[in-house]
Every structure is written in structure tokens, then in C-alpha cells.
Amino acid sequence: MATKRRPLRPNLGQSGPSSGTNMNFRPGGPDITRAEARGTRPTAAPTSIREILVMGVIHLCKKTIFFNTDLKVALYLGSLFIISLIGDFLPFPKTYFARSDNLFNLYFVKVGWGWTLMFAVPFLVLSAYTITCGDMKRMLRHHFPRIVIATFFWFFWTKLFNIVETSYGRCNIKGYQSKSSCLKAGHLWHGFDISGHAFILIHSSLVLIEEARPIIKWETIKEHLRNELHNRSVSEKTGSNPLRYLNDEQMRSLQFLYTRLTPIIRTLFIGMAALQLLWDIMLVGTMLYYHRMIEKVVSGIIAILTWYFTYRFWYPTNGLLPDAPGDGTFFYQRESFAFRRPTHLPTCTQSAGNQMPNPNGSSNKMSAQTSVQQQQIPTFMGMPLFTNVKAASAAASSLYSAELKRREQQQQQQAGIDS
Template sequence: MATRRRPLHQNAGSRLNFRPQESYSFEAKGRKPLPEPSSICNVLLMMVLHVCRKTLFVDTSIKVAVYGGCLFLLSLIADILPFPRSYFSSSANVFNVYFVKLGWGWTLLVAFPFLILTSYTYCCGKRELVLKHLMRLGISTCCWFFWVNTFSYIESNYGRCNPKKHSSKSVCLGAGGSWYGFDLSGHAFILIYSNLVLIEEARAIIGWEGIRDLIRNEEHARSNSDASVSNSPLRLLTEVEFLRLKESYQKFTPYIRSLFIGMTTLSVLWDIMLVSTILYYHIMIEKFISGAIAILMWFVTYRYLYALMRNLPGEGLFKYRDLNINRSVPLNKRSSSTSVKNDIPRFMGMPLYAARNVEEESQQNEDQSSAVKTQL
């Protein structure tokens, strides 16, 4: 006779209705605000900026070595085997007349407003700090003025006239003679020095797009008293400084992007005109000495003086460059959380928002779990 089978979960109801005597509760943190969706125009703009970064931010040490090699080897070849004449071989070409001869003016035209707008933003409106950053262009202008006039003085006072009737350049040329002096290339100096200054000043835009995320998260943290972003670079800013940062970033970023594109375009033009100068103007020694002086001035100021003064581009009241990568810690010694954070997929150097938000949510869940364990 078949026996009646017992239910598999005889006391399922009682177990489901069981409640612990003590209930544990914790305050859940709200999610961080998500970034606004990007439009097609913004995506295209980011692509253009990415190309500009790749074009402008070549390793400066490599670029300086290329400059030195071209000034020596290519100039030497041009002296021995003259290159065929072209549009750029004429000093009357439009790029030489309207750009190179006014080279430092064009450099200041884009670098000056870029420096003002960027420094005002990351210095949170502190005018004394903005003036300190502006001092770099003042020193660079003095270097340009001193060396260009020095080159002209050497060429005018250390030469000879053909015929040898006259001892000064002005009298010689006025009498229809030809003056042969040691004509150090002012164009080579201006083009190389301007390009190196543009590269250094443009470095303030590295990590610039990430400031938007810092502002959004910091604003959320301050309004919700969220301590999970206590390691934010903006945590030490006062309320006034934070509001100035937010306002100036939103107001000036479109102009900063446009100026950065202009700086990249000008840098490419300076490189093209430098090749033209190497191929068609002056002799090798005149160009090499001028280029060496330009490189020396750049090294003394940006690699030594400004670094010693802590006055490099991008140094303000908070740090925003290379925040996601801890280069001082070896890869095999980094924690798993750091590795996961640094492995976020990126597009053109910027972290993908979806992947970053997933990582932030997982971090919040870990914080909540640790809070529960603490109370247990």
C-alpha cells in the first residue's frame, strides 16, 4: 500500500515568515549624477581635439632632437646640394610675409588668451596666481626681443661691404653695395622658440575635460554631504572658489577649445615654415646656432626656472591632470580596485561614461556592504 509522501518543505511557511529579532538598517547613499548625453557636434569636436592633442603633444625631447638634427644635417645637405626652387623659396610668399615675419605676434595672439582663460579657471579666479602664470609669456617675450635684436646687431656690426669702401651696413646698402655679415637666422629662432612655447602652454588642456566630472561629483557631494568623494581634488576649495571654478569652466571651455585648435594649427604652420627656412635660407652654422639658442631658452625657462618656481601650466588650486593613473605605484603592487579603475575602457583617451558609472556603482555597493558588516 502506497504511503503518503511528506511535503518537501513542510515548514516553508514558518521559515519564510521568520524575522530576526534585531533588524539592521543603514543609510543608503544616493547615486552620483550622470553626465549629460553627448550630441553629435560634441562628439565630432572631441575627435578634432583628440587629433590636435596627438599632433601637438609629441614627446618634446624627441621634437628637440629632430629640430637639432634637421638644422645640422638637412641644412648641410642644402648648402652642398641646393634644393629645387619652389613657392616657399621666395621670401615674398604669403606665409613668410604675413606669418613668419610676425611670428611672435601670432604666437601671443593665441597663447595669451588661452593662458588667461585656463589659469583663471584652475586658479578659481585668484588674480595674483593668474598674473604669476602670465609672467611666463612676459619672460618669453623678453627672450624673443633680446635675441632677435642681438642677431641683428651682430649681423650689422660684424661684416664687410663689397666693395670695401664702406664700413657700416646702412651706408654700404645705401651706396648700392652688398653687405656680408654673420647673419644668424632670426626666423629659425622664432619658429622653434614659438613652437616650443606653444606646446608647453597648451599642456594646460591635458585632463581639461575631466574637470567637468570633478565639478559634477563635488557638487553632488556638497549638496548631499556624501563623504565617498573625500579624496576629490576639489575638496579643499571654499564655497566661493568652487562656484568660481564652476562658472568659469562652463563659460570659458568653448573658447579654450577653439584657441587650442588654433594653437595646433599655428604649430603645424611653424614646422612647415621651419623646413622652408632650412632648405632655402641662411647657411648651416647660422641656422644651427639660432636653433640651439632657442632650445636653450626653452630648457632654461620651462624645464628649470618655472619648474623650480612651481609655475608650470596647469598648476593652480587643485590638480586635474592624470588623476586616474597612479604612475608612482608599480603594476604588480597596485590593488585590485586600482587596477579595475585604471582598466576602464576609453575612447580617444577619455573614459567611457557607461563603464565609469558601472565602476562607481560597484564602488558604492562595496561601501554599503562594508557598512552592513560593520553594524553586524
């Protein structure tokens, strides 16, 4: 026989106009007191289907453009050597990409640096302006020079390649001392023609990859803003929020800029990812049909050394301008805590009597718990599942307890089998 449901708070309806009604819900909304609200965190706004689709596209673009850069550099060099060497002795079948007047070569590769700047410059300006909280001087001084430096190296190396070919070449017909006069007469100029196409394509790809890095964890800025505004509303000054050192004016600027510019930044990032993929495809065409192997390998080495000197050596060095991509008034890409999988848990084949204490006198359980607290934060589509240290620590402790219990059960079963 069904029984009447007991109210959650039976004393709530004893006074007032609704004294005869037992309300089966907890009071909240505007009547909640400040003391009851303290210690709670605001929840995220509902996510629309459009937002989910956009984040899916962004996640796919991240997987494409942020493919292991060191491995990609090795693939560039290896492919330039192997594919070009094969092409020098065994010409590949001619395709549309073998024609020098193909659409991609005329309208993309020959003006490749212009396409790169068309996406990289506005993305750099808008993202850097946001993470510097609207500080135009800081953006121009600490971030914009990266594009100027990359453009300088593009101009310097391409001009040097032309000088080398012109100065150390000869016409196939005697009597012509310059490349221009030889070509105008309809003859061929033989020189060491370092591949400008290979250099531009690799240099542009690496610049796009590095300049796109501010998009990594970009969505977490929204979480940090919501949590920090809540902390300030309840006068809570402790915590690990990277925005806690910003003043009120910087917080307002960051909130406004992030809301207004994020859709544009995402669109530009999708364009950068698509352009970087196109450059890789066109690089394969260059490997197959243009220049000799040594000319392409030399240009590839120069492009990679230029990238390594600037983005891996120069910019990350503290105290030297400009800053690395993603560095701003706050650091939203740093891990506040990290977990690592337990490495000191006893194995299934070990019995309880065979567990040896470690040299420091602490048990294996303690060392395992320490390593669990260093496990990597679980993520979904690049977003962390936990937004604060307490939640992640609680999840890690729960995982550790479950894992330890499972191991103990296995040990007991193994001990029963052995006996």
C-alpha cells in the same frame, strides 16, 4: 506556451489607487528617499553630436601638438644640421617657398611672434583664470609672467643676432663701414647672420606647445565638478576629488567660468595647434632655402636652450614664480591612482610545481595583484574610462582574475601535454 511575466516588485501595487496594477519598474525620481540616494553618483548629461565632433577635433589637435616634445626637439636639431648641410653643397630645386616675398613669409613668419601672442595670450589668461577659480591676482602673478618672459627672450635674442651681424661683418665693396650704408648703395653685407627665422619658428612652436598643456584632461574638470557637488549635497567629505578643498565661493566661480569659457578655450587651442603646425612647415622652408647651416644650427640651439631653461627647469621649480602651465588652485592633471601591467604572473611554460615563492614570503599571486593595481587607467580619446578609485580598482581586480584564470588553464594544458 507563453507565461505571464512576473512583476519585479509584486507588493508595490497592493495599496493606493493603482492597487490592481503591478508596475514592472523600480520607483525613483522625486519620491526617492535621501537614504536610497546616498552612495550613488550622478550620471553625465547626454552628449550631442556637435559635442562629439568637437571632441574629435580636439583629440586630433592634441595628437598633433603634443607629439613627444623631447623627440621633436631632437628632430629640430637633427634636421637643421642634416638638411641645411645638404642645402649648402647641393642646392634644392626652387619652389614658391624659396621666394622671400612669398605670402607665408611676409604675413606670418616676419610677424611670427605677433601671431603666437594672438593665440597664446588669451588662451593663457582664460585657462589660468578658470583653474585659479577667478583669482585675478593669482593669474597675473603666477601665470601671465610666462608670456612676458618668453617675449623678453624673443626680443633679446633677435636684437643680439642683429648686433652680431652688424658688428662682425663687412661690405663686399671697401669704403662702407656700416651695414645700412652698404645695403643702401646696392652692395652685399657679409657677416655671421644667425637665423632669426629659425629661432622665431622654433621658439614660437615650443612656447605654443607648453602653453597649450592646460587643455590636457580639461574635460575631467566637468566630471570633478559634478561629483564634488554631489558629495557636498549628501555631506560626503571623503574621497580623492581634487576639488574637495575648494570653498563654496570657489566652487561657484569654477562652475561658472568653466561653463562659459570652455568653448572659447577649445577654439583658441585649435588655433594654436594649427599655428604650431604652420610654424613647423615654414621651418622646413627655412632649412631648405635660407641661411647657412651653422647659422641655423646656432639659432636652433639658442631657442631650445631658452625653452629648456624656462619650461623644464625654472617654472617646475617649487617656490619660484611663475608657476608651470596647468598649475592652479587645484590639480586636475595629476593621476589619483595608477595601474601597471602584471609582471609577476607565472608564464605559460611554468608548471604549478615549479613556481617559486619570492624572498619576502608572499606568493607570486600577491605580487601580481599588486602590480595590476598599478596599471595605467584605460582611456578613450584622452578621457579616463573611470572617474573614481573604486570603479578602477574593481576593473583591475576583474582583469587580474581573468588573466590569472587564463594562465592557470594554460598551465594545466601544458602539464597534460608534458605528462
